[in-house]
Amino acid sequence: MLIKQLSVFLENKTGRFTEVAAALKDAGINMSAFTVSENSDFGIVRLIVSEPTAAYSALKKAGFAASLNDVVCAHCDNKPGALSTLLNKLTAAGISIEYMYAFSIDDTSAQIVLKPNDMDKCIITLES
Numbered sequence: 001m002l003i004k005q006l007s008v009f010l011e012n013k014t015g016r017f018t019e020v021a022a023a024l025k026d027a028g029i030n031m032s033a034f035t036v037s038e039n040s041d042f043g044i045v046r047l048i049v050s051e052p053t054a055a056y057s058a059l060k061k062a063g064f065a066a067s068l069n070d071v072v073c074a075h076c077d078n079k080p081g082a083l084s085t086l087l088n089k090l091t092a093a094g095i096s097i098e099y100m101y102a103f104s105i106d107d108t109s110a111q112i113v114l115k116p117n118d119m120d121k122c123i124i125t126l127e128s
Contacts, residue, residue: 002123003073004052005113008045009065012038020045020064027051027058033113035101046101048073048113071115074126078110086112086126093125 010016017036024031030050037044049055052068059066076082083102090097096117104110116122 001073001075002070002119003048003113005069005071006045006047006049006052006055006059007067007069008047008059010043010045012041012043016043017045019062020059023058023062023064024049024055027054029055029058033101033103033111035099037099046099046113069115070119071113072119072122072126074112074114076110076112078104078106078108082110083112089125090114090116090122093121095122095125 008020010020021031031047032050033048035046037046047055056066056068074086076086087097098115098117100112100114102110102112114122
């Protein structure tokens with residue numbers, strides 16, 4: 001399934017992610033999942049939120065460098081081997097993954113957020 005993800009570029013200094021969380025809270029937006037990658041100078045926060053367009057507007061209004069992008073959210077069983085099976089299908093189809101992160105809501109299912117090199121081919125492969 002295609003979903004929207006926010007990417008926020010932050011200076012690597014104390015309190016910046018706190019400011020992102022506050023801006024979203026003030027706009028009444030819930031964060032469902034996020035990942036943070038960083039180097040010595042800056043970080044990238046990738047977020048799945050309840051209202052992506054409103055979140056994007058709130059973050060831009062608060063002065064953050066943000067973008068709204070399409071990513072694939074794949075659902076799989078929350079059990080050993082499920083991710084391996086999913087990734088094997090993508091690899092066999094020649095799909096590369098730029099990045100991914102995952103979250104689970106309960107003990108039975110997990111959601112994998114993927115940024116593939118070929119969005120359409122990834123979706124077709126996962127649906128087959």
